[in-house]
Every structure is written in C-alpha cells, then in structure tokens.
Amino acid sequence: MDFESLIAQCREMIDNPLHPEVLSWKEKTGGKAVGYFPVYSPLEIVYANGMLPVGIMGGGNKLDVERADSYFGSFVCSIVKSTTELALRGDLKYLDGIFFHSICDAARNLSFVFKRNFSPQLFVEYIHFPQNPSSPSAVKYLVSELERVRKKLEEVNGRPMTEENLKQSIHAYNENRRLMQNLYRIKAEAPHLLSTPEAYLLTSVGNWLPPEDHSMILRAALEEVPKRKIRPRDKIRVVLEGSFCEQPPLELLEVVDEAGCYIVDDDLLLGRRWYEEEIPLDGNPVHSLAESYINRARYSSVSHDWRRPRSQRLVERVKQSGATAVVFCIAKFCEPALLDYPLFKDVLEREGIPHVSLEFEEKMWTFETLKTSVETFVESILFD
Amino acid sequence: MAKEVSEKKEKSQYQGRIHQMQKDLMARWMAELEQAAENNEPTACLLVAGSNLAILLRCLGIHQVYPELNSLQLAIRKQSLPYIQIAEEKGYSTDVCSYVKADVGAFFSGNMSSLGTKLPKPTLVLSCFSGCNVYIKWFEHIAAYTGAPLYVIDVPFIRSGEGPCPEDIDYVVSQLKEVIEICEKMSGKKLDYDQLRESLVLAREMERSWLEIKELTKNIPSPYDDYFDCITLMGPLVAYRGTPEGVEFFHTALKEFEERVRLGIGPIPKERFRMVVESAPPYPYFRTFRDLFTRWGACAVGATYTTPQPPEFLHDPERPLESLAEYPIQIFTNRGLVQRYQLLEKYVRERSADALIIHSVKSCRLFSVGHGDMREYFSKKLYIPTLMLESDLEDPRYFSEAQMRNRVDAFFEVLEHKKYLAGKTIESHAT
Numbered sequence: 001m002d003f004e005s006l007i008a009q010c011r012e013m014i015d016n017p018l019h020p021e022v023l024s025w026k027e028k029t030g031g032k033a034v035g036y037f038p039v040y041s042p043l044e045i046v047y048a049n050g051m052l053p054v055g056i057m058g059g060g061n062k063l064d065v066e067r068a069d070s071y072f073g074s075f076v077c078s079i080v081k082s083t084t085e086l087a088l089r090g091d092l093k094y095l096d097g098i099f100f101h102s103i104c105d106a107a108r109n110l111s112f113v114f115k116r117n118f119s120p121q122l123f124v125e126y127i128h129f130p131q132n133p134s135s136p137s138a139v140k141y142l143v144s145e146l147e148r149v150r151k152k153l154e155e156v157n158g159r160p161m162t163e164e165n166l167k168q169s170i171h172a173y174n175e176n177r178r179l180m181q182n183l184y185r186i187k188a189e190a191p192h193l194l195s196t197p198e199a200y201l202l203t204s205v206g207n208w209l210p211p212e213d214h215s216m217i218l219r220a221a222l223e224e225v226p227k228r229k230i231r232p233r234d235k236i237r238v239v240l241e242g243s244f245c246e247q248p249p250l251e252l253l254e255v256v257d258e259a260g261c262y263i264v265d266d267d268l269l270l271g272r273r274w275y276e277e278e279i280p281l282d283g284n285p286v287h288s289l290a291e292s293y294i295n296r297a298r299y300s301s302v303s304h305d306w307r308r309p310r311s312q313r314l315v316e317r318v319k320q321s322g323a324t325a326v327v328f329c330i331a332k333f334c335e336p337a338l339l340d341y342p343l344f345k346d347v348l349e350r351e352g353i354p355h356v357s358l359e360f361e362e363k364m365w366t367f368e369t370l371k372t373s374v375e376t377f378v379e380s381i382l383f384d
Numbered sequence: 385m386a387k388e389v390s391e392k393k394e395k396s397q398y399q400g401r402i403h404q405m406q407k408d409l410m411a412r413w414m415a416e417l418e419q420a421a422e423n424n425e426p427t428a429c430l431l432v433a434g435s436n437l438a439i440l441l442r443c444l445g446i447h448q449v450y451p452e453l454n455s456l457q458l459a460i461r462k463q464s465l466p467y468i469q470i471a472e473e474k475g476y477s478t479d480v481c482s483y484v485k486a487d488v489g490a491f492f493s494g495n496m497s498s499l500g501t502k503l504p505k506p507t508l509v510l511s512c513f514s515g516c517n518v519y520i521k522w523f524e525h526i527a528a529y530t531g532a533p534l535y536v537i538d539v540p541f542i543r544s545g546e547g548p549c550p551e552d553i554d555y556v557v558s559q560l561k562e563v564i565e566i567c568e569k570m571s572g573k574k575l576d577y578d579q580l581r582e583s584l585v586l587a588r589e590m591e592r593s594w595l596e597i598k599e600l601t602k603n604i605p606s607p608y609d610d611y612f613d614c615i616t617l618m619g620p621l622v623a624y625r626g627t628p629e630g631v632e633f634f635h636t637a638l639k640e641f642e643e644r645v646r647l648g649i650g651p652i653p654k655e656r657f658r659m660v661v662e663s664a665p666p667y668p669y670f671r672t673f674r675d676l677f678t679r680w681g682a683c684a685v686g687a688t689y690t691t692p693q694p695p696e697f698l699h700d701p702e703r704p705l706e707s708l709a710e711y712p713i714q715i716f717t718n719r720g721l722v723q724r725y726q727l728l729e730k731y732v733r734e735r736s737a738d739a740l741i742i743h744s745v746k747s748c749r750l751f752s753v754g755h756g757d758m759r760e761y762f763s764k765k766l767y768i769p770t771l772m773l774e775s776d777l778e779d780p781r782y783f784s785e786a787q788m789r790n791r792v793d794a795f796f797e798v799l800e801h802k803k804y805l806a807g808k809t810i811e812s813h814a815t
Contacts, residue, residue: 069756070756070760071754071756071757071760072753072754072755072756072757073744073746073752073753073756073774074774075479075746075752076749076752076753080753102517102541103517104517104749105515105516105517105518105748105749105750105753106749106753108515108517108541108720109720109721109749109750109753109754110754111720112720112721112722112754113721113754113757115720115722116721116722116725116761125543126543126720127543128540128541128543130538131513131520131536131538132535132536132537132559135538135558135559136558136562137554137555137558137559138538138555140551140554140555141538141540141551141552141554141555144549144551145540145551148544148549304520304524304536306534306535309528332479333479335479335480335481335517335518335521335749336517336521338476338477338479338480339476339480339481339484339518339521339522339525340521341475341476341477342471342474342475342476342525343524343525343528345475346475346528
C-alpha cells in the first residue's frame with residue numbers, strides 16, 4: 001500500500017466514532033476492551049490480561065456536547081465534557097472498563113462522575129502515579145499500585161495473568177514505541193517528508209488497535225515515507241508543547257504547518273510514546289514497568305520529576321531536535337499546561353528561544369486567527 | 385406565601401470571647417513570622433491540607449508559612465486583584481487558580497502579608513498536596529522563585545474502597561523520614577521523638593474539642609455558623625495544632641458553644657433555614673456572601689470546606705509517623721467525589737438541614753469539577769433542595785452580587801413555600 005492510501009485508511013478509522021475494529025477484535029478474541037483516558041496508562045498490563053487497551057482521547061470537533069455540559073462547570077476543559085458526552089450517548093458501549101489517572105483535578109473528578117453514572121456496566125479505576133520520583137520508596141509504591149491494577153483486571157477477567165504474558169506484552173509495546181520513535185526521527189531529520197498531521201494520524205490509529213497490528217501500519221509507513229518526492233520548503237523548525245492530554249483538531253496542526261512551521265517534535269498522544277528507552281525484559285516485569293516509569297519516562301506537565309526540572313528538559317528537547325522556536329499549543333482550561341507555561345516562558349526567554357502561545361479547544365472549527373498568529377511569529381523569525 | 389425579604393441587612397456572626405482570642409493568636413503568629421523573617425530563621429512553606437506536619441516542624445525548630453492563608457487574607461481584605469494582575473502579566477492564564485496568582489503577585493511585590501508585615505523567605509518548600517494537583521505546581525513555582533529546595537510529599541489518593549491501602553501509608557511514612565532528615569540538616573536539630581509524642585498528645589486533645597464543637601451544630605438552633613464562623617476557627621487549628629495555646633483555645637471555644645446551646649442562642653436572631661455548604665467561599669465578598677443567607681435566616685450546619693480535620697480522625701502519639709502520614713491521606717480533598725457526596729449527605733441528614741448550597745469556584749477544579757453532577761444527585765436522587773452558585777474564591781472579577789442575590793432569593797422563596805406546604809411553621813420575617 002502506498003503512503004497516501006495508508007494515510008487515507010488511518011483517516012477513515014479515526015473518522016468513524018463507532019470504531020468497528022474494536023468490536024471485531026472483541027468478536028475474534030472473546031476478550032474485553034478497556035479504555036484509558038490520557039496521558040499515560042499501563043497498557044502493557046491491560047494487554048497482558050488479554051484485553052484491548054483503547055485510547056479515549058476526547059470527542060474531536062465533530063461531536064456536539066449537548067448533555068455533558070450540565071455535569072460540569074463552565075470553566076472545565078473540553079475533553080472532560082466530550083468524554084462524558086460519548087458515554088452518555090452510548091458511544092463507549094464497546095468498552096468493558098476505563099482507567100483514569102492522577103494527571104489533574106478535572107480528570108480525577110471525572111473518574112468519579114463516571115463511577116457514579118456508568119458503573120457497574122463499566123468498571124472504572126483510578127490510578128495514582130507517583131509525584132515524587134526522587135524518593136527511593138517511589139518504585140516500591142508504584143509496584144504495589146500496578147499489582148493492584150493487575151489484580152483488578154484478573155478479577156474482571158476471571159483468570160490470572162502470567163509473568164510470561166506481561167513480558168510478551170511489554171515486548172510488543174517496546175517494539176511499537178520503537179517504531180513510533182523512528183517515525184518521529186524522520187519528522188526531525190526530514191520534516192518535509194512527513195508532516196505532523198500525517199504522523200499524528202499514523203500514531204493515533206494505535207488507540208484502537210492491538211500493538212502488533214499498529215506496528216504493521218507503522219512499518220509500512222516507515223517503508224513508504226523515504227520514497228516520497230517532496231521538496232523541502234523554507235519553514236522554521238519548532239517544538240510543539242502543551243498538547244499531551246486534550247488533542248488539538250487535526251486542522252489546527254495543518255494550520256501550524258501551512259503557516260510556515262515544521263513541527264520537528266511534539267507531545268501529542270504522549271502516553272503512547274511515554275518511554276524513549278525500552279522497558280527491560282529481564283527480572284520481574286511489574287518491577288521493570290514501575291522502575292521505567294520512575295527513571296525512563298518522558299517529561300510531561302502531569303508528572304513531576306524533581307531531579308530534572310521540566311523547563312530544563314524542554315530546552316534540551318529544543319536543542320536536540322534542532323528547533324529554533326517553541327509553539328505552545330494549550331487546551332483551554334488545562335491547568336497542568338497553563339501553570340507550566342510561566343516557568344517554561346521564563347527559561348525560554350533566558351535561553352533566547354522564541355516562542356508563541358496558542359490556545360485551542362477540541363471542538364473548535366475556525367483557525368484563521370491562530371493561523372495569522374503563527375504566520376506573524378514565523379515571519380518575525382525568518383526576517384529577523 | 386413568602387413575605388418580601390426586608391432590605392435591612394441582618395449582619396450577624398458569632399462574637400464571643402474566642403473571637404478576640406482567635407484574633408490575638410493569629411496576630412501573635414504573624415508577629416512571630418515577621419521576627420523569623422528578620423532573624424533569617426528556618427521556615428518552611430506548608431499547605432493547609434498537610435498542616436499537621438507543623439507539629440513535626442515545630443519540634444525541629446522550623447517556622448511555617450502558608451501561602452494559601454496569605455492568599456485568603458489578601459482576598460478577604462480586598463487586596464487580591466492587583467496581585468492577580470501582576471501574575472497574569474508574568475504569563476499566568478486567566479483560567480488558572482487565582483490563589484496561586486495572588487500569592488505569586490504578592491511575592492514579586494515584596495513578599496508582604498495582607499497586614500503589611502514581611503513574610504519570611506522559605507528555607508524549605510514542603511508540598512503535601514492531598515488531592516490538589518495545583519498545589520504541586522504552586523510550590524514548584526515558589527521553589528523556583530525563591531531558590532529554596534522543594535520536597536513534594538506524594539500523597540496517594542484514596543481510590544480503592546473507603547480508606548487508604550496500607551502501601552499508601554508506608555509510602556508517605558518513608559517520605560516523612562526523608563523530610564525529617566532534610567529538616568534536621570537544615571535546622572541542625574535532631575528530632576526528639578518524645579517531644580513529638582507530647583505534641584501529638586496536645587494535638588489529639590485539641591482535635592477532640594474540635595470534633596465535639598462540630599457535632600454541636602446538630603442542635604437547633606446551631607450555636608454558630610458551621611461555614612462562615614467555622615472558617616475563623618480554622619486559623620488556630622492550622623497555626624496552633626500540637627501546642628498548649630491551641631488546646632486552651634478549643635477548650636474555651638467548646639465551653640462557649642455548649643453554653644450557647646444551653647441558652648438556645650444561634651448566630652442569627654431566628655434560625656429559619658439550616659443549610660449544608662459545599663466548597664470555598666468568595667473571599668473578596670465574604671461578608672456580602674454571608675449576608676445573602678443571613679437575611680433569609682439561613683445558618684450553615686455543615687460544610688466540606690470546614691472539614692479540614694478528617695472526620696473522626698485523631699492523631700495517635702503511639703504511632704507518631706504513621707499518624708502524621710494518615711492525616712493528609714484521609715482528608716476529604718484526598719477522597720473521590722462519591723465519598724464527598726456521602727459526607728455531604730451525612731451532614732444533611734444528621735444535622736437536619738433543609739438544603740445544600742454548592743458554591744462552585746472557578747479557581748478550584750478539585751472542588752468544582754463535577755458540581756453539576758452533584759446537584760443532579762442531591763436534587764433528583766436524594767430530593768434535597770440544592771442551589772448551585774458560581775464565582776471565585778480569590779478573584780473579585782467573577783462575583784456578581786445582583787445575580788447571586790437573585791438566585792439565592794429565588795431559591796429560598798421556593799424553599800419557604802415548600803416548608804409551608806409541608807406544614808412546617810413559617811415565622812414571619814422581622815422587618
């Protein structure tokens with residue numbers, strides 16, 4: 001399949017809110033499907049239990065939020081409302097359970113709104129990830145938390161998960177992450193060959209597929225991309241920061257691209273790319289997962305590692321990717337990203353790295369104002 | 385039918401002996417902090433949710449400052465807006481917590497308190513966040529701006545069953561041991577566990593009185609307003625836990641309130657409605673907000689915000705570190721919405737309340753995300769009359785008195801009518 005057909009296939013999969021691929025997986029395997037809200041979720045344990053982890057990344061800009069507004073205040077981010085709307089409409093019926101995580105107060109409260117309104121048909125679990133990785137006791141705590149998750153899944157499934165199951169699952173996700181990294185490497189080295197909207201489509205279909213199937217698509221893409229005949233354009237190289245949870249509309253990513261930016265690195269769908277190094281397969285796999293979370297995870301506004309401040313890691317990322325600027329792309333009302341912004345801004349200004357801030361909502365559908373902002377920003381750099 | 389409410393404002397609040405005692409204690413505390421600032425004595429930034437750690441810090445000779453309390457004081461004295469705007473100029477969004485913004489703005493304006501006293505620069509920033517993820521960021525910013533070392537005590541949320549997992553307590557205890565080591569190095573003083581146990585005995589004594597005081601609101605009329613008056617009581621609870629002054633204050637308070645129960649005196653001349661309140665008040669309009677209810681003869685008999693002490697929790701001197709760890713884990717902000725609904729329902733039932741008032745604050749997602757669901761649950765599942773209001777706890781720009789008043793009036797008119805239909809005695813308004 002050529003690259004364009006591959007992208008068309010991904011777009012079709014994303015545009016169908018019923019996600020027949022999940023239903024067909026359930027029919028084929030007899031397994032259960034378990035949703036996960038952003039950002040990171042221990043998919044390895046879910047999949048090792050013979051369940052399909054399904055990324056629930058909001059409702060996009062084609063969903064009308066009609067009923068969910070009344071469950072929340074007016075100052076709550078879109079993804080919280082759209083995810084509730086999906087459940088109220090019955091659009092998450094293909095799920096047997098859903099995980100939420102300690103990313104912010106809104107997502108945490110959402111998990112309890114889900115518990116009250118949609119369980120027991122849907123089992124709802126909340127995972128507390130350590131916020132003090134510098135403590136020597138953090139790994140031990142996380143092992144106990146992951147063991148709790150494991151027991152819950154075994155209980156739902158009615159059968160135990162073996163160590164071997166988990167190792168196989170970790171292996172499948174290691175491979176999947178490696179392929180996504182390769183995709184991102186192309187984006188950084190030859191951004192004209194692979195645009196961010198295209199990379200995004202290729203990454204996000206993994207939300208509804210088992211890792212092996214997603215890896216097949218990624219392999220096909222990696223084979224086709226170098227064959228593309230596209231000439232580089234005079235654009236600035238930027239890092240996109242702030243879209244780790246609620247996802248910007250694809251049109252917004254296209255607008256940033258059209259306005260003269262090569263997005264050479266980003267934090268879109270960050271949970272799928274949480275580890276840049278492989279999770280070790282020797283030793284106890286639950287311990288490996290916990291230890292990797294503490295020592296090998298990407299930085300993010302929803303996890304805090306006091307050993308290496310996030311602002312320092314943002315600067316490192318800008319330098320490593322050869323970017324000249326940062327585009328903050330932050331969801332309206334997203335406190336983790338909005339609160340990180342002043343510290344990020346300070347350090348970028350100290351380092352002389354230009355930046356621009358865009359605010360989005362997943363349901364937005366006009367992008368002209370944002371396009372003008374980015375164009376002006378790009379021109380100020382190109383003609384400086 | 386309901387008579388028109390008198391335009392004359394009924395301004396009432398409890399003004400007994402403890403009112404003055406509370407003022408004196410808090411003034412003394414501020415003076416001590418000013419002294420600490422002058423002498424460069426070791427000081428830690430703390431949060432109210434983890435304020436029991438003050439017991440530990442005091443044993444190690446470390447003062448405590450509470451940025452939250454400073455923000456609160458700035459708002460209540462109507463000084464918060466210029467500081468919020470300073471923070472917004474520095475890049476803080478209009479949509480993030482204004483407690484953080486007021487504090488940041490005040491820091492960059494000379495680190496002054498609302499009373500004009502100098503606040504000490506922290507030598508340690510200790511975040512024990514108990515369910516509020518913004519607290520993690522806030523203290524990270526304080527550490528970045530002051531250059532003081534940061535320690536975040538990770539408090540696992542209660543997420544499975546009614547209480548914490550044993551592993552959660554072990555985890556927090558391990559972190560407390562690390563904190564003790566850091567503090568010992570900072571102050572050059574070794575922790576004396578006997579002294580810690582003695583302080584915990586005092587804390588437990590004070591907490592017993594506090595819990596007894598809270599139970600007194602079951603009486604009709606309630607001897608004090610469990611929202612507006614109780615917020616004032618929280619000052620000494622936070623600042624003097626584990627001290628003889630704290631014990632004395634709460635012993636006195638208990639006696640005074642028991643006497644008021646005996647005499648049948650409440651904070652308003654005639655208690656006509658009893659309400660339970662959810663979430664924080666609009667501090668820049670604290671008095672105005674209170675008056676909206678006072679004019680209807682409505683008295684708060686229960687509130688989540690004034691439940692900083694985990695219900696039925698007492699520190700245990702025999703298990704000092706475990707006990708210190710359990711407090712921030714068990715506090716209601718560290719529990720899911722469903723458990724908060726249970727707490728509110730318990731207050732409504734046990735304290736014979738007529739209504740639930742939800743004040744949804746823009747700044748605080750911990751409280752407000754899901755308030756619509758809460759209203760739905762209480763009004764449609766439990767048939768408890770529920771009013772939801774929206775404004776902010778710190779930013780005066782989100783408070784509209786006329787709109788708020790219309791909603792409160794409309795709610796109590798309907799409630800009064802319902803009471804009338806239910807055959808309850810309706811007493812005329814004093815005009």
